[in-house]
Amino acid sequence: MPTLRELELAFVRGMFDTTDVTAERFICANGMAPAARLAIYRNNIVHNYREALRDVYPVIERLVGEDFFRFAADRYIPCHPSCQGNLHGFGGEFAAFLEQFPPAAGLPYLGDVARLEWSWHESFHAADGSAMAIDRLMTVAEAALPSLHFQLHPSCRLLASPFPVDRIWAANQPDAAESVTVDLSAGGVRLLIHRRGDAVAIEPVGDPEFALLAALMQGMPLRGALDAARAVDANFDLAAFLVQRVSDSTLAGFVVPTSTAIGSVAPPGRGQGSQRSRLQKRDLSVNRA
């Protein structure tokens, strides 16, 4: 008689490796072979994962066709175990899998299209961020601005690709026009995937802004992030960035480092004209120290 642990381990092994028949020994035949009974569970499990992948990757399925998608999914599923009870977490490595999948070698953009779909999926389910009023940013002393750590909205994801994956994605939506053709040699894109209201938006952004957002996402203070942007474009307009990304909630908050917190907040109602208008372009000169 197996312990519960032994039974569970053998059962799961047999679900993904049909040569492992250990669990059959623990099951009553009762009019139907144990192998056939276990196969019902195996089929259910694989079916559930296949459907989960189809839900997250409809564009990939449309690009490669149902049969190829199923063929790829059935090879992905056994070697990419689910590690949580929430099925929405399944499928995150499908992009890397497709890039290494020899039968898909002729479609080099598949991996990044899959990355875009996974980003969309994560963004759709992500937590709600708190909205940041631009007024709050305007209470920060100008000298303290470079040391601020900005928090991006939980729904923000970034994706850089050498392929026009946003156009490939758009051309393969259910409501897309039939005759769209995408020029694969049209060049790469840098994308910000984020929620606007309840809808997920896929927004192309310029190289400097992408560098800045990527640095903020890594937890860099504004100073370092701005350096990254200005390494790409020395004239990058920080003020315009802040106004746009606070108002569309990409920037969902900021933390003032403790060492500069005291005295960094402008006293209210004292007519701090130059400080209160720092979000205008002329006043924004963050030191690149």
Next chain:
Amino acid sequence: MPATTETVVSHGRITAPGALRSRPLATGIPARSGVGLRAPHYREILATLPAIGWLEVHSENYFGGGGQPLHYLERIRAEYPISLHGVGLSLGTTDSLDQEHLRALKTLMARIEPGLVSEHLCWSSVAGRHVNDLLPLPYTEEALAVVCAHVRQAQEALGRPILVENVSSYLQYSHSTIDEWDFIAEVAARSGCGILLDINNIYVSACNHGFDARRYLKAVPAAAVGEMHLAGFDRIAGLLIDTHGTRVADPVWQLYAEAVEIIGARPTLIEWDTDLPPLAVLLQEAATADRMRGERHAHAA
């Protein structure tokens, strides 16, 4: 831009924030029929506010913590009591319970204030690997101890009793020593949890394994039964499979009528997960359950 408007826009709410609490929240689940809430029906339910007692969702669909799913659930919650039904906690695993999963559920409970919280009498993971399916347990003293310890831990972490649902099964283990109905009764007695009695699952398992479904109904402690489920099954290769993709079958309606006589009137859910039909079909099924429960309960009294 006034701060309040900004908040509304950033959360994408169509209604003003105050509208979410426009009426007192009913937290209990009434002994009426409810239907499973699925994304394709969100808008129709909000637009038509059908006369159903309550709605049930799969908890894990809202673990992300934001966006459209939570937005709609909160708006629907403002109109109906909600039951949170989990499919992924894996109460029967020999691993320790997934604390992150419990935390996500607790966060969702704080936000939705559900009338009922339920899970399944099954296992779905071992050694950190999940199969995201409801696998049957062997009915042994060892499994009983594992499940009871996990139910107690879950209830402690969540701060309230949960209901545990009988699953349908396509196999039995040769070393089981306890009948399923005695097993689930014992789980309730030892852990203090309630029972979510799935009438379709009893029927499916009774046919697959050749036991008497009425014996099951008589063996479970009526006082512990806090909810019933009804769903459709399919017949595949000589077995009944719990597909949740069709109308409730006649023999399951019959068994439901008997359950109401034996156990009493309980909140009853029409479950439908695959090949989702128009909302009207779910509402018809719910109305049938309401009518049947009314007749049988009166008859029993």
